[in-house]
Amino acid sequence: MSRALDLGYATLDLDRVRRQGVPEVVYAPGKTPAEIDGIVTALLAHDNGPVLVTRLDAGPAAALTVDGGRYDAAARIMVWRPAPPRSTRVAVVTAGTADGPVAAEAAAVAAAIGLRVTEIRDVGVAGLHRITARAGELAASDVVIVIAGMEGALASVVAGLVACPVVAVPTSTGYGAALEGITALLAMLSSCANGITVVNIDSGYAAAMAAHRLAVAMERAGTNRAGS
Amino acid sequence: MSRALDLGYATLDLDRVRRQGVPEVVYAPGKTPAEIDGIVTALLAHDNGPVLVTRLDAGPAAALTVDGGRYDAAARIMVWRPAPPRSTRVAVVTAGTADGPVAAEAAAVAAAIGLRVTEIRDVGVAGLHRITARAGELAASDVVIVIAGMEGALASVVAGLVACPVVAVPTSTGYGAALEGITALLAMLSSCANGITVVNIDSGYAAAMAAHRLAVAMERAGTNRAGS
Amino acid sequence: MSRALDLGYATLDLDRVRRQGVPEVVYAPGKTPAEIDGIVTALLAHDNGPVLVTRLDAGPAAALTVDGGRYDAAARIMVWRPAPPRSTRVAVVTAGTADGPVAAEAAAVAAAIGLRVTEIRDVGVAGLHRITARAGELAASDVVIVIAGMEGALASVVAGLVACPVVAVPTSTGYGAALEGITALLAMLSSCANGITVVNIDSGYAAAMAAHRLAVAMERAGTNRAGS
Amino acid sequence: MSRALDLGYATLDLDRVRRQGVPEVVYAPGKTPAEIDGIVTALLAHDNGPVLVTRLDAGPAAALTVDGGRYDAAARIMVWRPAPPRSTRVAVVTAGTADGPVAAEAAAVAAAIGLRVTEIRDVGVAGLHRITARAGELAASDVVIVIAGMEGALASVVAGLVACPVVAVPTSTGYGAALEGITALLAMLSSCANGITVVNIDSGYAAAMAAHRLAVAMERAGTNRAGS
Amino acid sequence: MSRALDLGYATLDLDRVRRQGVPEVVYAPGKTPAEIDGIVTALLAHDNGPVLVTRLDAGPAAALTVDGGRYDAAARIMVWRPAPPRSTRVAVVTAGTADGPVAAEAAAVAAAIGLRVTEIRDVGVAGLHRITARAGELAASDVVIVIAGMEGALASVVAGLVACPVVAVPTSTGYGAALEGITALLAMLSSCANGITVVNIDSGYAAAMAAHRLAVAMERAGTNRAGS
Amino acid sequence: MSRALDLGYATLDLDRVRRQGVPEVVYAPGKTPAEIDGIVTALLAHDNGPVLVTRLDAGPAAALTVDGGRYDAAARIMVWRPAPPRSTRVAVVTAGTADGPVAAEAAAVAAAIGLRVTEIRDVGVAGLHRITARAGELAASDVVIVIAGMEGALASVVAGLVACPVVAVPTSTGYGAALEGITALLAMLSSCANGITVVNIDSGYAAAMAAHRLAVAMERAGTNRAGS
Amino acid sequence: MSRALDLGYATLDLDRVRRQGVPEVVYAPGKTPAEIDGIVTALLAHDNGPVLVTRLDAGPAAALTVDGGRYDAAARIMVWRPAPPRSTRVAVVTAGTADGPVAAEAAAVAAAIGLRVTEIRDVGVAGLHRITARAGELAASDVVIVIAGMEGALASVVAGLVACPVVAVPTSTGYGAALEGITALLAMLSSCANGITVVNIDSGYAAAMAAHRLAVAMERAGTNRAGS
């Protein structure tokens, strides 16, 4: 009953779908195109569900040979066999235009695993009316992913406006005292707003996977309550 | 339609229940017992829902005069008007005995706002069978709060075992290179496991409030799906 | 024409009023009551303008023997010969109740050097309507001192609302990732809002002195334009 | 009465002139030339006042297509519709030749928004007579921007010489223990001189905008006093 | 009886084999190919045992002229006169595919000095069954080298499974809060598992040399006990 | 076949002796005397081998009630049922007198688990002849534990003198730039000497447990070779 | 010909006077009064030259029993057998009154080893005329020890005024961004002035010993040139 597949350069966890609802996601840096091809082929053959490669630059993406993948250059991800739509609604909100690539990753990963995504861009707190004008869209979401660099204040403001889960993604946008995202990371962790949770710097991916965990819990809740 | 109450030393946000489902929670450090009494009295009078004071040592707790509060010395919180039970189930897991006070805070805050709490203590990864033996309890939870200091590895291991949301709380347990919790914080943010989210060091409170946000989303999901 | 006075343990800069409009301010830590008495006596005798001792705890304050000083326990300052009122209006704004002592220092120093002070307390961004409700008071100020710990987001929000100078004071309020004020400091320096300036952690004093420099510039401007 | 314009990749704050006297300034990094063109076009069409793009390298600058802009290669900014001259006088002072690009940005932004700029270059404290010889120019200023890397000592020395506001800009000049500007930043925040305020590393832009806020306050003061 | 050889640009320690059982190992960065050739020639002529050059990129490797070396591109090392096999068995375990180059260095250095190497790759803790399935191979080792980046949790888990020495190598794999290996380093030093020892970030070399020291002790023990 | 014992406040790993040769060691901070008593009683009843409590101050030590323990005040440990002597020889070397408490912990833990300990104290590198005079004792050891604070240079020097494993323990001795042991930690990890391994700051305990792992490997080697 | 004396808790380097001109200096923290007595007795018996104990608080000082020592409470040192006066002149300069204790240590150690000391106190750069007025005294010195906390700018200014060696001592004076002396330390190391050297935070002792090394070199130079 072996649920791990040893490829020599990688040991695939083929039990992941059973435990977590999605297969292993492939992180491209440090892997050759041939290794990525091998992993993707094995996941498509031995596993179910969407197959994703993240942090994949256009060059290596073009070198991949497995058929059927769809590359998203802004998000730097490639997807095979995307998941069918699910009911969980995710809002992806950015403070500035420069946070766009992280938002693209979050949105593309979320979409690939079946979540419903709304994007709200460039609504940083220096002009508060930009975010308060979007309160309706925020309220209609099951989870809000807030993506901000520099001082990361948008996460606190959004978390003060909504009751649902808020996942904050600090970005490396900014310079000097922004410390390549460390400042936004620390600020989000120190937020005066209740119950914000935080993922790694620039990790739109991690935020989308946190949203996936929420979707799992919500779907079980929906099933259980509907059925009880 | 002013929903803020100015007490001079504090400006209460009386709109919080409408926006987020719970009133403002009072953080005790830096406030005199008289100020805490004043805030609690106002929240009981002008607002609905549970009233909590956190990080409250036994000395100041004894100096409070508002009736009806219940003090939990291990968790260092006092609660008035606790919420009725809700359906969301929270597992609070610790790596070591020394993480106990943070777990106590998480559990007490979660209980005060109506969540169902299970505690699993001292199951750090140096003896893996301790945590794998509890897989059933973990699987029965809607959200798992993992509390660990030192290297914080338990969060990655637990997140690999369950599909639901995992909120990691780094603690200041340990010495030297543990850097008063910074190491566990950075490690949890860098986890190889998918979709972990992280809150501030030693903040059982923040984790419980993140669980509250999840409960809000799940209850809406349960309602909507049940009714659709 | 010596404008420095050597007391052995201190060398007083008696030229300070001529150059900057206020005498040397005495920082109490590391000085004995006798040394403080000596410095205050010399400043009262050889210099003009208000004489201030800052960061002065109640114990040492009681041990001072120079007549005529007025001690402010909340601000931990003692003042002799306060300046007459000037026209510059300063708003001192805090994010939370725990920031109160820093605000008290800022307000007391500002008042002692003649500035007009308005205090707005506990208007952190988790409940935005608290600060937007005070927009009128902010607009009536010549300079706004924003005092916040944790993630320090209030500085960005206030700076987005007003056109006048904003001096941000990070405080050591908070724990864990707040890093005793370093996080708020870095966040304020990285603010997405234009033209915020920042002073040292917990230094209500520095913010008040920055306001004093502004008052000097404004008074020269008023004089020059009125007279031209 | 919508005062925000959604361009998809950006949400422009068209209320900025009313609130702060200048329109949004465009930060180039992370934006394509087409996006910058779009934003500039919209600001010229829907807003008043100077339109600036900062941190704009020569390559992208050449790719812009909106007419009428003037590019300053040393300052790396492009300006459309510069503001008419105002009365506030800004001295921009550097410690060393290597601080020149930051000074250029400060001076160019200040000039574009109408301030009167004097530049004093390479007057670091290792040869004190270089800065004391310029005391007259400093005294004639309404605000002094001090730009220094390495140990940043010039800010303390200048602040000891003048009564007006001093905005310190740490630069990334230096190596090793200079920590790419962090050392100068911390040193300026810890200055023994009164009332220095500090902005982000290498941000000539932030210093100029702080001077703009001062100009707003001074102009109101001049108007009010002259008219009273 | 001089046991140091002065080459001008280097002073070779020719006493190293006597004291430690292996000659000096050449660290390539900062040395020209000609200097490396000179050192290798001298070591081959004046000393015994394997001669290794580490951190040697393919370009400089191709420029070397000393005969008889064997270059390992994955490990970036070149070896002359490898040691005969010894009895000590080393397991080299990695958490992820991206840790491969560090594992290659550890394995190649260990092999060059005569140790018996087993490699176990990509068995990170997010899928625990991958490492527990290899328990037999781990138990058959005299020392386990655990190589992991990100949060480095694999070291704690492995150390909980085996009784023999565990040498942990943090790697710079990961981004953001992984801090280029600092996080894994601190986490491994703070491990809740007993008696883990740690070497420098990305230093497969240091781990292999620690294994060499162990082999020396074991061989003495084997000799002494067998002979007693 | 449950090998974990749930005490409520702790979950004991009773499988530890089988896996690693020693039972769980009790870390006192954060545990009440009653909890320590409970854990020690359970370990004595359900497990074999030495039972140790570390970081135990004299006050709590006196409050313990389990018979038969022996308290070592210098090492701050209490031991029940010490192990019989084994053949592995450990040298514990300190750079200065102030490193004594860490050396005491290392020596006491090592002795309690049966290792043979030699102590060499106060032989820091500022007077090299102090350590070179002890070369014979070092050469007679199977493992050397080097304990040093400040710059930690002794570890590099000792590792250059011996062929056997060197475990370096940085201490918090020193002030200012010593950064409470961080400097010695980083220095030891960056050593120019081959194959040094490092444990956490001030952790004489961790070094002794690393020596225990070595003893296990050596004993297996002795057995195997003697028997083969 | 043993020149090291093993006291059990300490190994005295009795060769120090021959190599460096002064005996070992005893650092009190971490040593009992009995240990200090033992070391002092041995140094007085077996060695020549002044015997010093540094960082010695009044309590332990009173507990010492060796006759003939002279305790300096401000400097926290005790001295036996002070050295006769030598020709080297040391100026000890402080930026503020709070730097006094570090200056006291530097001056007392320097005097005990025979150097000629001049003290100049509280001449920080915020009032430049205070230090420029002392230029004559500085010029008459062979070495200047500059002691400053906060931003440490005085070191750069003094080094720009004199040609002789400047030893900078950062102090932990200040708060917040002063980082307990780290900021002054980094600033002094990054100084724009030529050839400043730096010692550890608050180490008046290290600066005095650096001056001693200079005195040795100067005396040799004086002897050699006078005799040649």
Added chain:
Amino acid sequence: MSRALDLGYATLDLDRVRRQGVPEVVYAPGKTPAEIDGIVTALLAHDNGPVLVTRLDAGPAAALTVDGGRYDAAARIMVWRPAPPRSTRVAVVTAGTADGPVAAEAAAVAAAIGLRVTEIRDVGVAGLHRITARAGELAASDVVIVIAGMEGALASVVAGLVACPVVAVPTSTGYGAALEGITALLAMLSSCANGITVVNIDSGYAAAMAAHRLAVAMERAGTNRAGS
């Protein structure tokens, strides 16, 4: 009597030779070849003594047009009008071959200002006999410059061997925990050896200038004592 020359991009301190014995040294980074030419021309025309440009890469060096300079590629400096030989003897000692470029800078600057230089290379502490074998050369020096990266232990060892001034230069040699020289810097500042002084990372230049200050003091001492 103006002793500063304003070139627009630079303000030359022409009083430097009078105050410190050497003219301003030109730091190349951030200056164009034309600016360097202008500064060098002015220094040659208006000042006495050696003119140096440091950190000058070969490309810019070739672009300079002022006659008579001599470029040292290893040291990356160019020198015009070198000083005549003086009597002060400087030993420049490195721990490893990779520290060579810093040693080259130190030696070249020292030679250009007239000091007598001896170089001792690659004598790190892992093979102690390499440095102890050179004790005679060290003893014949007036000042020893010790250059080391990684853990920087060589500085402590050398300072224990000699009585004269020791200037330690940390280098950025190494990786991981070496933190680009920060570790060696902190270690040298925390040295257990007496009276070491430290300069900035990789600054062979600063060490040479510190040696220059020593030479000034020694020459005055020689003159004064010889003449008295």
